[in-house]
Amino acid sequence: LAKTTQPISMDSYEGQEVNITCSHNNIATNDYITWYQQFPSQGPRFIIQGYKTKVTNEVASLFIPADRKSSTLSLPRVSLSDTAVYYCLVGTGYGGATNKLIFGTGTLLAVQP
């Protein structure tokens, strides 16, 4: 399973765009990249998933370069409620049903007023 590396923490202010980059140099051909958000004492919550290029949903965008050795989660106009730990994971296969996900250290995003 590919290992991921993320910054331990990041600081931002309300209304700013936040970009969190994750390195996964050993990503395999079948691996997908998934980002989760976790608040204290809660289970992780799915944010976005992609395989290559760019993916956008109602809460975030995910940028994946052609070599897929890294990915960037972009959160537009963050608010205080976006303060959380963000995890980047890679896993084989498209589906999450049977493929276990190994969590890295995650990035603690602190949003200031």
Added chain:
Amino acid sequence: GAVVSQHPSWVICKSGTSVKIECRSLDFQATTMFWYRQFPKQSLMLMATSNEGSKATYEQGVEKDKFLINHASLTLSTLTVTSAHPEDSSFYICSAGALAVTGELFFGEGSRLTVL
């Protein structure tokens, strides 16, 4: 989206007792569920993969006789912490993937275990 529910949300027990935590997929079937453990200010650590109708697969370093996993149906997996000790105090989280839905794993709310 799909919902995974855990029960209890928190439990306090005396050292030496056993505690059972349930993980249910409420609106989908899951042949596979995963159990994680998370200590304060640390990441989630995968403990085992729970397979419906068969034995669980444990990660290296996780005692299978200590953490008993049963996956008797497509919507329920249980984790029993046997003879719990204070060092077993942690946040336990389960996850499951919907068979017909690709792209994500759904996580439960977590269960906080405190062993006195």
